[in-house]
Amino acid sequence: MPTADDKELIWTKKYPELGSAPVPIEPCCSPAYFELERERVFRRTWLNVGRVEELPNPGDYYVRELAVCRTSVLVMRGRDRKISAFHNMCSHRGNKLVWESKGNCRALTCKFHGWTYDTSGRLIGVPDEKNFFNLKKDGNGLTAVKCEIWQGFIFVNLDPDASESLLEYLGEVAEQLKGYPFDKLTSWYTYHADERVNWKILLDAQQEGYHVPILHRRTFVKAFESESIPYYRSVDVRLFRRHRMLAAGGTGDRQGVSPVETLARRYGATTFGAMSGGDYAGKVDSPLTGTFDFWVIFPNFVIAIMEGTYFTYNIWPLAVDHTLWEVRSYYPPPRNAGERFSQEYAKCTLRDPLLEDGSVHEAIQSTLASGAKTHFNFQDEEITLRHGHKVVADYVRDGK
Amino acid sequence: MSEQRLPDQFSALEQFAATWSLPTERERSRRRLTSTMPDIQAFYEAILPRAGAIIEYLNGFALDEMPVPERALFHMLLPLAEVANAVEIFQQPQVTDGFDPERFIPMHE
Numbered sequence: 001m002p003t004a005d006d007k008e009l010i011w012t013k014k015y016p017e018l019g020s021a022p023v024p025i026e027p028c029c030s031p032a033y034f035e036l037e038r039e040r041v042f043r044r045t046w047l048n049v050g051r052v053e054e055l056p057n058p059g060d061y062y063v064r065e066l067a068v069c070r071t072s073v074l075v076m077r078g079r080d081r082k083i084s085a086f087h088n089m090c091s092h093r094g095n096k097l098v099w100e101s102k103g104n105c106r107a108l109t110c111k112f113h114g115w116t117y118d119t120s121g122r123l124i125g126v127p128d129e130k131n132f133f134n135l136k137k138d139g140n141g142l143t144a145v146k147c148e149i150w151q152g153f154i155f156v157n158l159d160p161d162a163s164e165s166l167l168e169y170l171g172e173v174a175e176q177l178k179g180y181p182f183d184k185l186t187s188w189y190t191y192h193a194d195e196r197v198n199w200k201i202l203l204d205a206q207q208e209g210y211h212v213p214i215l216h217r218r219t220f221v222k223a224f225e226s227e228s229i230p231y232y233r234s235v236d237v238r239l240f241r242r243h244r245m246l247a248a249g250g251t252g253d254r255q256g257v258s259p260v261e262t263l264a265r266r267y268g269a270t271t272f273g274a275m276s277g278g279d280y281a282g283k284v285d286s287p288l289t290g291t292f293d294f295w296v297i298f299p300n301f302v303i304a305i306m307e308g309t310y311f312t313y314n315i316w317p318l319a320v321d322h323t324l325w326e327v328r329s330y331y332p333p334p335r336n337a338g339e340r341f342s343q344e345y346a347k348c349t350l351r352d353p354l355l356e357d358g359s360v361h362e363a364i365q366s367t368l369a370s371g372a373k374t375h376f377n378f379q380d381e382e383i384t385l386r387h388g389h390k391v392v393a394d395y396v397r398d399g400k
Numbered sequence: 401m402s403e404q405r406l407p408d409q410f411s412a413l414e415q416f417a418a419t420w421s422l423p424t425e426r427e428r429s430r431r432r433l434t435s436t437m438p439d440i441q442a443f444y445e446a447i448l449p450r451a452g453a454i455i456e457y458l459n460g461f462a463l464d465e466m467p468v469p470e471r472a473l474f475h476m477l478l479p480l481a482e483v484a485n486a487v488e489i490f491q492q493p494q495v496t497d498g499f500d501p502e503r504f505i506p507m508h509e
Contacts, residue, residue: 190508191505191507218489258488258489263451263455336459337454337455337461338455338459340478341480344425344478347425349485352485353495355504356499358498358503359497
């Protein structure tokens with residue numbers, strides 16, 4: 001019978017209150033549970049919807065379709081330079097106000113009857129206004145959505161009664177990520193994958209390292225191979241009230257560097273080089289615990305930081321078994337062909353291993369609803385999943 | 401060879417330009433996925449030994465103001481990043497057991 005020594009069951013000893021019991025599958029395939037998540041998680045928490053660099057100028061706006069919150073959100077930089085968010089919905093008959101994904105405007109006009117709003121959401125024009133009945137323009141602006149910014153990340157909260165500020169909500173995450181150069185890594189590449197999978201299954205497949213030596217045996221494995229045991233071990237796991245972090249310690253360049261990787265690293269951070277803590281150009285001093293720190297900001301936002309590059313996931317539920325996975329990887333704005341090539345290599349070599357993950361996401365979901373199994377068996381390195389499922393369950397039960 | 405696309409000093413690579421000088425990730429990814437490994441390997445082996453010199457040369461031009469031949473060369477350098485994993489890791493064009501790349505959509509172009 002295996003016994004635990006200092007290499008086993010580390011995190012469960014650190015967080016014994018989470019226990020070690022198998023975790024129910026039903027929340028990942030029950031439509032009723034999904035409806036509770038919609039109301040009690042996604043409509044009541046701070047959700048990242050982008051970055052300030054997407055709105056450099058007054059009048060710039062973009063739209064995010066938040067199907068899980070049953071709304072479309074308009075995020076706009078006003079003439080006063082302030083960034084605000086609104087339900088993307090006309091006050092007249094409810095028509096969706098902005099149909100394109102982004103743009104710049106002096107004012108926004110509804111395509112239906114021409115009601116017009118300024119960049120602060122105020123109703124400023126109603127055609128044939130006198131034919132209404134004492135219509136008050138003041139009370140009929142766009143419906144605001146709570147919107148706050150942390151480190152350039154724009155968050156919204158669909159709960160008009162939300163009492164916590166974004167900073168209070170982020171808590172230790174904001175504190176511990178302080179000093180990471182998000183403001184220098186402002187050139188990014190975005191992928192969208194529309195997957196037949198529950199949002200938690202997708203997140204769970206990402207937020208542990210146990211799978212790396214197996215699923216990623218061709219790709220990421222060499223970044224984290226342990227010298228002492230043939231399995232993955234985090235160098236730290238931190239569980240907060242809602243959020244969590246796992247840190248992976250890289251192998252450096254001990255496993256060798258391929259020819260194209262070698263070339264790319266002359267001009268910037270590559271995914272593999274940065275994850276493993278190897279040698280490359282473009283390192284930026286960063287508050288890291290391992291070489292690759294994976295921060296999960298409840299419920300659906302991930303910031304994975306390395307030195308000189310980071311990536312984010314926005315995991316958008318569409319239905320109980322349907323999710324949009326939005327992946328962005330961030331670099332310094334490329335100044336020349338070499339830096340652009342390095343980034344091309346970095347993003348392709350992030351994308352390919354994520355394709356390995358994508359297959360598994362859908363393969364898991366395809367069997368969950370069979371009822372053949374009722375529980376998942378999580379090991380110690382999967383304590384992050386255990387924590388995630390508990391936080392969701394607490395929200396679903398208590399609404400907070 | 402019908403016309404010269406690349407700067408003179410890289411004319412040895414001219415035979416690959418029609419196939420591999422591709423401006424978008426979508427096109428580069430599709431080229432990788434629809435090529436045979438011998439074709440990918442031939443491109444990789446031709447461009448890799450010259451890639452350092454190509455970069456040093458192209459670094460003399462502003463990224464968004466490259467003349468047409470330099471831009472064509474740059475668009476032939478980027479697919480080296482695309483095919484690297486096919487040659488160095490998977491030994492096949494596709495990611496082994498991978499998710500359909502057509503469903504993993506680059507939104508940046």
